[in-house]
Amino acid sequence: MRAEDAPIVIGSAGRRLYLIDWFRTALETLGLNGRIIIAENDPTSAAASYGDEMRLLPPYTDPSYADELLRLVDEFEPKLFLSANDYELMHLHVDTNIATGLRERGIFVPGVSPAWQKGCADKLRMARMLEEIDVNTPTTVTGNELDRLLDLTGSSGEFVVKHRFGSRSSGLAVVTANRLEEAVISSARSVRRRADGADALDEVIVQPRVPGSEYGVDIVASLVDGGGLTGVFARRKLRMRAGETDKAVTVAPEPFTEAAVKIARAAELSGLIDMDIFLDDVGMASVIDINPRFGGGYPFVHLAGADVPRYYLSQIFGLTIDSTWRDYEYGVVAAKYQETRVTARGQQSDDSTRSAVEVA
Template sequence: MRAEDAPIVIGSAGRRLYLIDWFRTAIETLGLNSRIIIAENDPTSAASSYGDEMRLLPPYTDPSYADELLRLVDEFEPRLLLSANDYELMHLHVDTNIAIGLRGRGIVVPGVSPAWQKGCADKLHMSRMLDDIGVRTPRTVTGSELDRLLDTAASSDEFVVKHRFGSRSSGLALVTANRLEEAVISSAKTVRRRADCTDVLDEVIVQPRAPGREYGVDIVSSLVDEGVLSGVFARRKLRMRAGETDKAVTVDPELFRDVAGKIARAAEMSGLIDLDIFLDDAGTASVIDINPRFGGGYPFVHLAGADVPLYYLSQIFGLRIDDTWRDYEYGVVAAKYQETRVTARGQRSNDSARSAVNVA
C-alpha cells in the first residue's frame, strides 16, 4: 500500500458528522487516495454509515475490544486513529498499552502522556497537575471535604459541583453556599461509581465559581514532535446545551497562548486538545477542564477559517502546507443546529404496536 493510500480511522464519532466531512475535504485538498474508516459500537449511530467503510467494535469495556481493534488495524493498516470518546481514550492510553502498541506500528494516535490522560479524566488530580506547572485553576475539593471551602464562604458565594470522573458536564450544578451540601448529595446519586470507590462523595468535586467569562480554547501540537505548540484557537461561549458549546463567537487567542504552551509541554501532547477557561476582567486565565480530543467547540473556529484536519493529514503523510491552516477570522458567531439522517433500514422494532386510547 502506498503511503497516500493508507486510510484513517475515526472512532466513536457518534453525532460528529462534521468531523468526518472536514477530514474528507482535507483528503481531497491534499490529493490523497486515503479513505475514512468509521469504528463504532452502534451500527445505527449517525456516524456509522457516514464514512467510506465501517467496522463494528465492541464497547471499550468488552474483553474482546482490544482483539477486535487490532483486527481492524491489521485489515486496513491505517496511518491515524482518532477517538472522540473520553472513556475510550482513557482505555487506550491508560488502562491498557493499546495506544503505545499502535504507535509502535507507525500509527499516529494523538493525545497526551498517560499521566496527563489520567489527570484529564480525574478533575481533582487535574487541578493539582495544573497548579504544579503554574497554570491557574479554581481550588478543588471532593464532596467529602466541603468544610475546607465552607469555612470561609459567604452564603451568597457560588460553587460549581460536578462528577470528578465525568464527561460532558455530568452531575453539574451551580449553587450558592447554603445549597451546596444538597447539590453534592444530588450529584453523587448519578455518579459512575468506580470499583475502588469507598465514599461516593469522593466521586464529586466542588470548586468556587471562577470569575469572568467562559471560553473554549483548542491548542494544537505537532503530531511528529510532541509538546511543540503549533496553533491556538479560541471562542467565547455564548450558550451551552447538553454539556457542549451551542453558540460561540471567535476571538483572538493571544491571551491564552502562555497557558497553552505550558500545558502542551507538560502533557507531551500531540494533536488537538480542548480547554475550558474563564478569563477575568484583569485578563487572568483559569483552566477548569481539559478534554484531550476534538471537543464540541472546534467547529466554531473551523467555520471561521481554521483547518486542523488539514494539518493532521499534512503531518502524517509528510506533506508541506503553509501556515494558513491556523488562520481564522475573529468575531464570527456560529450556532449549532439539528439534523436527522437514516442510519438503517429493515429493522424490526421490539416494541409491540399500541392502540390509541380515547380519553373521555
C-alpha cells in the first residue's frame, strides 16, 4: 500500500503527543506507510509540528472553519478524522452536518449519534438519557433546584457542584449541604455562558456525591457496525490534576460491562468514548460523565497492553488482526509527567512580558 493511500487526520491534539506516537506505531505495525496530518488552530501548540504534516484550521467558531476543513480533506483525502476537543466535536456532530458530510465521502469519523453528542455536552441531559436506558447515575438537578434535590436525597453527606456544559471539571466543588447554595453561586460566576443561556444558575448542576472509588472506563465499538461493543478498558483513579487523571492503576473491566453495552447500543457508538464511573462497595456502578473521544485516561490502559489505534486502522483499511489489541494487564500503575519541546523559532518577543530571574 502506497503512502498516499493511508493518510489520517488528528485534530486539536494539543498536548496529546502520545496519541500521535501510538497511531504512528500502529501504522508501522500494520505495514502501512501512512501519514499523520495534524490540524490545529495554533501553529505553536505542542502537537502542531509533531505529525508528518500540519495544516492550520481556524477555530471551530470561525465562519470559515468548514470551508478550510473541506479544503484539507480535498488535499489529503484522509481515511480517518478524529478530534480530541469536546467543543469542536459538538460543532462537527451537532451544530453542523460536517461529520455526516465527511462520512458520506468515505471518511471514518468516530463518535456517537447527534442526540448523544448533545447529552455528553449537557450533563443534565446526559443524566436523563442514562436513566432512560436503565444505567445508574446520580440524581442531577440545576442550581435553581436545590430544594427539590434536598427533598429527594436529604441534607446529609456531600454534594458535587460543576458546570452543566463544562469540560475538565470546570466549576467543580464538593461541599456539604450548609455550603451548597454558596458553592452553586460561586460556580455560576465562572460558567462559560452560551448564547441561549438565560440564567447562570441553570448552567450549573448539582448531584449527591456518589459513594465508592472513581474509575475511568473506555468503551470501544466497531467503526463499521455502529453500537457493536468490541472492547472495555478500566483503571482506578489514584490522583487527579487539572481535571484529568494523573495517576491510575489498571483493573478488570467486568463491573462496567453491563453499562458499557447499554450505552454503546443507545449511543450508536463507533470508536472509543471515555467514561467516569463510581463503583461502590457492593459493586454498583454509577456513570457520572461521558467524553465521546480519546480521553486523558486512555494512556493508562494503552501502556498496559491495549491498542485502540491499531484496532482503528485495521477496521479502516480492512485488515484482519487478532483480539490482542484489547488485551491489557491488570494492576499496572502509571503516572503522567511533563515534557517540553520547541514548537517555533524566530518569533518576536514582547520585552514587557519577560520576567528576569536574578541569582544572588
